[in-house]
Amino acid sequence: MPTEMIVIVFVVIFLLIIASCVRIVPQAHAYILERLGGYQATWEVGVHIKLPLIDRVAKRVLLKEQVADFPPQPVITKDNVTMRIDTVVFFQITDPKMYTYGVENPILAIENLTATTLRNIIGDLELDETLTSREIINSKMRMILDEATDPWGIKVTRVELKNIIPPAAIQDAMEKQMKAERERREAILIAEGQKKSEILVAEGRKAAAILDAEGEKESEILRAEAKKEAMIKEAEGEAQAILAVQKAHAEGIRFLKDADPSSAVLQLRSMEAFEKAADGKATKIIIPSEIQAVAGLAKSLVEVVKED
DSSP, rough: OOHHHHHHHHHHHHHHHHHHHHEEEEEEEEEEEETEEEEEEEOOOOEOOTTTTTTEEEEEOOOOEEEEEEOOEEEETTSSSSEHHHEEEEEEEEEEEHHHHHHOOHHHHHHHHHHHHHHHHHTSSHHHHHHHHHHHHHHHHHHHHHHHHHTTTEEEEEEEEEEEEEEHHHHHHHHHHHHHHHHHHHHHHHHHHHHHHHHHHHHHHHHHHHHHHHHHHHHHHHHHHHHHHHHHHHHHHHOOOOOOOOHHHHHHHHHHHHOOOOOHHHHHHEEEEEHHHHHHOOOOOOSSEEEOHHHHHHHHHHHHHHHH
């Protein structure tokens, strides 16, 4: 019985040793294998077996893109303004072996390198340029950090200035400047609005004046046409009246011709004509003494009419 227990114990120990020698590398990871303290291989995704006691996994490396958020660093601009800037660095491990053996603490090394690079770049810029040139600063830092970290098996993919914190006095001045700028823009917008309003009012008045003038013009035209039609109607009426008078005269002459009046009747009609001419007024009418001659003249007129 003791022999069987010893065998079982040895079998269990053997199985545990075999299990400990099997390693499964997950996705986006890499394992650094050392044999007797020296670099042996880099395990990628899959199942791997190491030799017991002499092989060991020295480091597990994450191959995903990683983010390092560094605390604010004091920097001095070209015009001697001290500000604090914190940066965010995006990086990815491209060579696990170089990353493992290249530098002792890669993240701390990147942080110190970022701080010194940032001081060098900001030292060549003034305050206003620093505040307005983030893209340029980011691009320069990414290029410098990527080149410096290449021997460590690290690729810097992106660098961002997270916050730029100037001194309190400069912040107050900047706020006052921004307030003045906002007030200036507001005044400009108000002035432009008033200008557009006045232009619209003037255009409205102009359009109203044009419409009034057109209306007045049409009214004048209508009045002229009405006056013209009235004059035409009046002229037509006068013409018809004249025509009626002429017809009446013609009818009278025709009647006189048909009646064949005597000399006495002509004399009587002459006297009636003189009476109508006087019309009861204090008008002096000189009657020729030769009234017989007037009657003879009337008779001659009748003869002429008859001949016609």
